[in-house]
Amino acid sequence: MSWVRISQQKQDSLSPRKNNRRLITDQLKIFSTSSNGNQTDHPKWDPGFTIVEVLIAGVLLAMVMTAVSRFSLSALVNSRNQLERTRIEAAINDNIQLLQQADSLLTFDSIPSEDEQQYACNDPPNYLKEQIIERSGRQYVPAPTLKNESNKKLINRTVNTTAAEEIAIIIYSFEGPGVAKVANNNSAKLLHDTEMQNHTEQRVLELNPNFQARCYK
Template sequence: MGQRKAIKTGFTLVEVLVAGSILLMVMVGVSRISVQSITSGRNRMERDRIEAAIHNNIQLLQQADAKLTLESMPSNERRDACRNPAQYLKEKLDTQSGIASVPKPVVSGVDGKNPITRTIEIGESPGITVVTYSFLAPEYSIDQERRVIELNPNFQNRCILE
């Protein structure tokens, strides 16, 4: 009887280690992409909430400006309003109540605090009220962001007739 030749089947230890290393690198790459996409999605949702609150507040400011007419003002305030329309609009927007009062936008951030600050100032151009919104961006690569809107008081064009 002849000798039988042994048939070797299977993988060597080196082949298994190389295949495992390649699989590990692929899995780490996939997990990094997954984590980055989840983080990006969360940041996008946070940014959308902040942007929506600011946009809503801007619309409320424009609506309040449209409602603030000379006819809606007390007659004793009309002269002061026409002398400095931007200042008058600023005061009315900042008041706690009234037809032109608009509260600051409120959004609870990840830390529970409101990330949006709003300031209303008199612009460098006469008759312009400048509203500035600033917030810390949810993305790590971006720092402080600002949105600026300039309002020309709606009642100002009627002041010439008064």
């Protein structure tokens, strides 16, 4: 009995220590739980983009937009120049067809008198010029009247006649669309090698008088 009492007294003396240990352990668990809860409620702060990064992105975007706008503007200008060139070429082709038609209608039999027939046979190119190029002619074909937005005439038509070759040379001169230098379109001379240097383009038509075949019979 005495031994039982002694062991029971020892257990009673040890119980307060165990209770203290349990209490400390429980408090640590509660603190740990509350700390984790605070971390969940308050996440870490995200810094985002800095001012320098935003400025660099803005500069790059501005450079890209500038390049795109330049390409778009260049495409619009080229399209406009191509449209103007198409209009010029169409006007010249129409006028060439009218001249060829007038030449075919100016036959030897259409010349009213023998004196005029003799005059025509003496100088066929000049007679052809008088009848289809000059306003007083019976088969007059006016020059192209195509103009641009500033009401400037785009095409200049001139005629050269050569009695030796017995042909009439009609020259259509125009300033190439999009060039900066203005050329002298009043010149009736063929440009050939200097055509691109002067930024002037030409279309040439050679007319052989239809009636002159009867002059040699």
